[in-house]
Amino acid sequence: MTSTATKSSYPDRPRKALCRxxxxxxxxxxxxxxxxxxxxxxxxxxxxxxxxxxxxxxxxxxxxxxxxxxxxxxxxxxxxxxxxxxxxxxxxxxxxxxxxxxxxxxxxxxxxxxxxxGPYEYDQSIASMFSNTTDLCQPEGLESQGNLSDTVCAPHTARExxxxxxxxxxxxxxxxxxxxxxxxxxxxxxxxxxxxxxxxxxxxxxxxxxxxxxxxxxxxxxxxxxxxxxxxxxxxxxxxxxxxxxxxxxxxxxxxxxxxxxxxxxxxxxxxxxxxxxxxxxxxKESGSKKSEDLLSQLRSKSEQVQNLSLAKFIKHFPVVLLRNLRxxxxxxxxxxxxxxxxxxxxxxxxxxxxxxxxxxxxxxxxxxxxxxxxxxxxxxxxxxxxxxxxxxxxxxxxxxxxxxxxxxxxxxxxxxxxxLGCPTQKVAGVTYGESSDFGLPTLECSFHCNCPEKAYNPICGSDGIEYISPCHAGCEVVNIDKQFSPELHQLQLHLQKRAGGLRQARDLRHRLLPPPPALRGALLRGRDPRQHIPHPVLHAHPQEHPARRQIVCRWDTVHAAENFSVDARTRSVRQCHRHHLHPLGEEV
The missing domain is CATH 1.20.1250.20 (MFS general substrate transporter like domains)
Structure with a gap:
């Protein structure tokens, strides 16, 4: 075994100095x-x-x-x-x-x-939209009040x-x-x-x-x-x-x-x-070192030849090298x-x-x-x-x-x-889905007389997996808020209009804290900021069967896109219905 070292640019410098x-x-x-x-x-x-x-x-x-x-x-x-x-x-x-x-x-x-x-401005008008009937179903004759969704989206549509x-x-x-x-x-x-x-x-x-x-x-x-x-x-x-x-x-x-x-x-x-x-x-090994020295000396001589070329010749030689590699x-x-x-x-x-x-x-x-x-x-x-x-x-x-x-x-x-893998394409009433829902009615029939504007955007989600682009399109008319639980959990009371049967009043309904899917349950228990574990209220429309009538109970989803979104960007950003969370409420509430 022998130690070998090739020639370097520092032949006269002591080895100890190089190591230091x-x-x-x-x-x-x-x-x-x-x-x-x-x-x-x-x-x-x-x-x-x-x-x-x-x-x-x-x-x-x-x-x-x-x-x-x-x-x-x-x-x-x-x-x-x-x-x-x-x-x-x-x-x-x-x-x-x-x-x-x-x-x-x-x-x-x-x-x-x-x-x-500027600072990020998110939509803080959730409570005002709850108490303002302009974002809900308005029968004929009330369309002069306008719609809140239009006023929210209009200024930001042109923002780029x-x-x-x-x-x-x-x-x-x-x-x-x-x-x-x-x-x-x-x-x-x-x-x-x-x-x-x-x-x-x-x-x-x-x-x-x-x-x-x-x-x-x-x-x-x-x-x-x-x-x-x-x-x-x-x-x-x-x-x-x-x-x-x-x-x-x-x-x-x-x-x-x-x-x-x-x-x-x-x-x-x-x-x-x-x-x-x-x-x-x-x-x-000595033989191996000898071969290495020979190879390195050849490479060094080629490198010196390249460096001695003029810049013009060096550039002229470039296409030759490129074509040789490409072949x-x-x-x-x-x-x-x-x-x-x-x-x-x-x-x-x-x-x-x-x-x-x-x-x-x-x-x-x-x-x-x-x-x-x-x-x-x-x-x-x-x-x-x-x-x-x-x-x-x-x-x-x-x-x-x-x-x-x-x-x-x-x-x-x-x-x-x-x-x-993944969820199926979300059904959006009037956009990607126009068939009958599990309620037995056409998906937009409940809002037939609501005068809902085309640009309204305030998405809600039904228990049948169908998403409505606003409470108005779902037929929700009146909402009363009880904030005694938390800012994110509301007790809602809504009137719904149905084409066949006039106005019907829904029962008082608190948000049901539906469990997450098993695959995510362990992940949600990870040690982080306790505020992350506050459950998300989702607006659902649940059918409840009764001998004399059928009614729909609406619950609000706090999904609201940021104010500075354009209409198209906000539509793309909608969180899909939590289909793994939904189930019909058959029991009395």
């Missing part, structure tokens, strides 16, 4: 680069964890938010090939540091809309957020541009100056951070979205909502500040790393596989949280916690098991490819049942 300087250690570079990659992934991944909250805050459509989430790839895709090609002619650590500064700036810009817009979108798109473009030199230059720098034995280990650490990073971003989103969006502008006592309320908007901007600050701190050491550092010293079938197949894998992961990561929120009535914070809690252990197990298999069986390149194919097939089989 951390910026001449490849191990310290690996540590710094792992921290930087994790911080960068926090910035890019945090947007995906808070995408539904940003939609709710600024009334964005899923199409717009999806474009925003993918816009950082535009700058990255346009520049990464050229920047990577010029890597041999530049100071790679400093380029990495400059890219990190751009990423940090992008993170701070992403939080800027919170500071340039061009400034917010412009700032966010610029930030995403900077994020993509800043991320270009970080991974390619970091990997090449480690590969050049790490020993042959340790280089795979160092690169494996970086790839592990890349896999775990998005999960950490979702956990950060889960923590930040528990705080109210205007936590810096109002006190906690002034917040009248819990994070289970559909009007709740979490502090989406706070996570960007945290992640951007981490990137800024991680960028500092790169300006102190040299352009070249001494090759890492390792122990190995390589194995390279093209690897790129195609990575493109498809990235497309699948990007779409899943961006909208999985929103899917969980809408389909299973979860809070944004809890949905992010689920994704992060599943992603991180899964990534760690995959990395450890994969590395153990490779080391134990010394698999070849073809066997590694076969393992990748087997893993993808396993993912496909596990993901296939997702096509059949």
């Amino acid at each position: 300087n951390p910026f001449l250690s490849i191990k310290f570079f690996v540590f710094c680069h792992g921290l930087l990659q994790l911080s960068q992934l926090l910035v890019s991944g945090y947007l995906k964890s808070s995408i539904s909250t940003i939609e709710r805050r600024y009334g964005l459509s899923s199409q717009t938010s999806g474009l925003l989430a993918s816009f950082n790839e535009v700058g990255n895709t346009l520049l990464i090939v050229f920047i990577s090609y010029f890597g041999s002619r530049v100071h790679r650590p400093r380029f990495i540091g400059c890219g990190a500064i751009l990423v940090s700036l992008a993170g701070f810009l992403m939080s800027l809309p919170h500071f340039i817009t 957020n061009h400034e917010v979108l412009l700032v966010m798109f610029i930030a995403q473009a900077l994020l993509g541009i800043g991320g270009v030199p970080i991974q390619p230059f970091g990997i090449s720098y480690i590969d050049d100056f790490a020993s042959e034995q340790n280089s795979p280990l160092y690169l494996g650490i970086l790839f592990s951070v890349t896999v775990i990073g998005p999960g950490v971003a979702f956990m950060l989103g889960s923590a930040m979205l528990r705080f109210y969006v205007d936590i810096d502008k109002i006190t906690e006592d002034e917040v009248q909502l819990t994070n289970k309320d559909p009007r709740w908007v979490g502090a989406w901007w706070l996570g960007f500040l945290v992640a951007a600050s981490l990137v800024a701190v991680s960028a500092v050491p790169y300006f102190f790393f040299p352009r070249e550092m001494p090759k890492e010293v390792t122990s190995g 390589h079938p194995v390279f093209l197949l690897v790129v195609l596989a990575q493109v498809n894998l990235s497309a699948m992961v990007a779409g899943l990561a961006t909208f999985m949280g929103k899917f969980l929120e809408r389909q299973f009535s979860l809070t944004a914070s809890f949905a992010n916690m689920i994704i992060g809690a599943v992603n991180i252990p899964g990534a760690m197990v995959g990395i450890v098991v994969g590395g153990a298999i490779l080391k134990r069986f010394q698999v070849s390149l073809k066997q590694c490819s076969a393992m990748c194919v087997l893993g993808m097939l396993l993912c496909l089989l596990v993901a296939f049942p997702l096509l059949f």
